Amino acid sequence: MLRAFLDILFPPLCHICRTFIPGAGPLHICAGCREAITPISSPLCDLCGMPFVTIGGSDHRCGACSLSPPRFDSARAATRFDGPIREMIHRFKYDRRVQLARPLGLITSETLAPWIALTSADLVVPVPLHVRRLRQRGFNQAILIGQVLARQWQLPLDRTCLRRIRWTEPQVNLAATERAVNVRGAFAVSAPSRVEGRRVLLVDDVFTTGSTVAECARTLKGAGAAEVRVVTVARAVA
Ligand SMILES: [Zn+2]
Ligand SMILES: [Zn+2]
Numbered sequence: 001m002l003r004a005f006l007d008i009l010f011p012p013l014c015h016i017c018r019t020f021i022p023g024a025g026p027l028h029i030c031a032g033c034r035e036a037i038t039p040i041s042s043p044l045c046d047l048c049g050m051p052f053v054t055i056g057g058s059d060h061r062c063g064a065c066s067l068s069p070p071r072f073d074s075a076r077a078a079t080r081f082d083g084p085i086r087e088m089i090h091r092f093k094y095d096r097r098v099q100l101a102r103p104l105g106l107i108t109s110e111t112l113a114p115w116i117a118l119t120s121a122d123l124v125v126p127v128p129l130h131v132r133r134l135r136q137r138g139f140n141q142a143i144l145i146g147q148v149l150a151r152q153w154q155l156p157l158d159r160t161c162l163r164r165i166r167w168t169e170p171q172v173n174l175a176a177t178e179r180a181v182n183v184r185g186a187f188a189v190s191a192p193s194r195v196e197g198r199r200v201l202l203v204d205d206v207f208t209t210g211s212t213v214a215e216c217a218r219t220l221k222g223a224g225a226a227e228v229r230v231v232t233v234a235r236a237v238a
Contacts, residue, residue, distance in 0.1 A: 012028055014028065014030040015027075015028050015029055015100060015103055016084040016088060026103075026106060027106055028103060029103060037084055037085050038079055039111050040076075040078065040079060040111075040235060040237075043057045043058060045059070045060070045061060045065055046059040046060060046074065047061055047065040048062060048070060048074075048075050049074065049075045049076045049207070049230075050062050051080075070214045070217070071228070072210075072214060072228045073227050073229050074229050075210060075232070076230070077206075077232045077233065077234055077235030078108040078233055079111065080236075081234035081235055086234070088100050088104060089205055089233065089234060092205075098144060101144035101145055105152070106148060106152070107233065108145065108148075108149060108231065108232075116231075119229055121155060121227075122155070122156075122198040122199045123156045123158050123199075124149055124153075124155050124201045125159075125161060125195075125201065125203065126146035126159055126203045126204070127204040128142075128159075128162050128164040128187070130164040130166070142203050142204045142205060143157075143159050145233060146159070146203040149201075158195075161189055161191050161194045161195055162189055162216060163187065163188050163189075164187055165188045166186045168182050171208065171209075176211070179208075179211040180215070182211075183211055187215060189219060189220060189222075189223035195225040196223065198225055200227065200229070201230075201231055202217065202220070202228055202229065202230045202231070203231050204231075204232045205233050206232055206234050207232040207236065213230045213232075216228070
């Protein structure tokens with residue numbers, strides 16, 4: 001009764017296609033759009049989480065990780081960075097639709113639940129933004145997603161231990177090798193005692209080449225973090 005009344009006052013619309021969905025769950029995404037979201041599944045690189053094109057087989061190390069292992073212990077993304085997820089992330093970040101943090105976080109916590117069950121972590125650390133970027137955007141998307149993940153996985157969130165101390169050019173215009181150079185030395189740990197000996201779950205919205213999270217991991221480990229695992233909503237897959 002109350003539900004029906006609320007549906008009239010605030011009709012639940014799909015976050016992606018804006019169609020009416022009666023009895024919408026917490027996600028507010030219709031069945032059609034949900035189906036168009038491609039979760040990342042095995043076989044994948046057990047280190048960086050990159051999915052392999054082969055259908056069968058087990059997880060193993062990819063060529064790039066065998067050649068030069070990244071500084072994080074492992075990385076996983078819930079979905080591919082395409083279709084409805086790409087659209088949602090764009091609207092979330094560039095149209096300031098901050099309410100999309102919740103469905104994006106819930107999709108991530110749900111999809112990566114089996115992985116997180118095998119991964120013991122002590123705290124959630126979002127990838128920080130430079131204060132200049134923060135002023136431009138008005139919010140840090142990684143903090144908003146990190147809040148949902150921390151709540152779902154019952155872990156503390158530390159949004160200030162890792163800071164971005166140097167302004168960097170947007171990674172989007174750079175090639176993979178340039179990206180690594182661009183973010184080198186861009187981060188610092190403000191309170192090493194908060195990460196020392198701890199297993200950190202580093203959170204960001206999109207994993208592209210992994211150079212930003214790898215640099216964060218290098219910085220966190222330099223400050224004494226025991227482990228750094230990376231969680232992102234989506235991953236760019238070539
Ligand atoms: Zn829809
Ligand atoms: Zn890999």
